[in-house]
Amino acid sequence: MDYSKYKQLEFRRRFWKILGVDIHVYDPLTNTQIGFINQKTFMLKPEVFVYTDQTKKDSVLKLKKQTLTSFKPTYTITDTKKEVEVASLQFNDFRSFLARWHIDIKDSNGNNLGYVNETSGFLAILRRWIGLVFDVGELILAFVPQTFDIYYDPSGDNPLLVGRITHRKNPLIVKMGLDLSEGQKEIDPKISIAICTLLCLRDINKNA
Numbered sequence: 280m281d282y283s284k285y286k287q288l289e290f291r292r293r294f295w296k297i298l299g300v301d302i303h304v305y306d307p308l309t310n311t312q313i314g315f316i317n318q319k320t321f322m323l324k325p326e327v328f329v330y331t332d333q334t335k336k337d338s339v340l341k342l343k344k345q346t347l348t349s350f351k352p353t354y355t356i357t358d359t360k361k362e363v364e365v366a367s368l369q370f371n372d373f374r375s376f377l378a379r380w381h382i383d384i385k386d387s388n389g390n391n392l393g394y395v396n397e398t399s400g401f402l403a404i405l406r407r408w409i410g411l412v413f414d415v416g417e418l419i420l421a422f423v424p425q426t427f428d429i430y431y432d433p434s435g436d437n438p439l440l441v442g443r444i445t446h447r448k449n450p451l452i453v454k455m456g457l458d459l460s461e462g463q464k465e466i467d468p469k470i471s472i473a474i475c476t477l478l479c480l481r482d483i484n485k486n487a
Contacts (some may be wrong), residue, residue, distance in 0.1 A: 280313060280331055280339050282468040288313075290455040290475050294448060302479050303473070304329075304466060307456065316476055320436070329476060342368075342473055354475045366470050380427065380478075384470060391433055392487060393466065395474055398426040409412070427478070429471060431464040432459065439464035444475060446482070455479055 280286075289307040304314030315330045329340040341357040345367070352434055356365040369383040379397035386392045425446040430438040442459035457475050459468070 282313075282339075282472060285313070285468070286458070286460040288457040288472070288475070290316075290457070290479050292448055292479065294453055300480070302332075302476070314472070316479070318480060325478065327476065329472060339471060340469055340476075342476060354477060355472070356469060363387075365467055366467060366473075368470075368473060370477075370481070382474065384429075384466075392434065392470075393429065393431040393436060393438070395427050395429050395444075398428050398443070413473075427474075429462075429464055429466075429474065440448050441466050442471060444478065446478070453479075453482075 285306055287307050289301050289305045291305060292302045293409040299317065299319040301324070302316040303312055304316070306311050312332065314337070315333050315335070316327065317330075317333075317335065318327070325344045327342040328338045329347070331337045331339060337347045338359045340445045341359050343357065343382075344352045345353045345355055351369055351371055353367055353369045357363065364387045366387060367385045367389070369385065371381045371383065381397070383391065384393040384395065427444040427446070429441040431441050432438040439462075439466055441462045442457060443461075445456045445458070447456070454479065457471055457476050459465070459471065466481050
């Protein structure tokens, strides 16, 4: 599967599902399914595969949890076709809990490649702190779109926009849209797909 030709992707899952979760990846321009992720339980497993379809015969990516610490879990991204590590994603859960979601992107040698930030600091703080105090507030904010920006920034002083992720929910379906069309810099599209996959799964199980 050549994901480099897609500038937009959409990850969809049902809002309610009794057992596990199925995430379908679509080309939103043609409504063609081009990927599938399945978890039989709500727990994010140590290994997650991205398949081409529901048969799960043909995988394209493997995401494997490397660290045991709960504050900075790291996931390696492996291209299962070439059997090579592409990059890794390190979640900063402590920083994300206090304010905005933040994920560091590293290359296969562990060098900084860029990062992912939740776009709105104000909405991020509302989600974190009002949700801790008022259950109704958390429910209402759950249906307010949540956006993330992906940046290429290996030097740490010149961030270039790669793309934006928009997370939308309604009582029937959850959608996470990836838009790379206005990016200033391109990175391996498998990294962006891995970011969306883990954000989808960690949205369900925030302690993964």
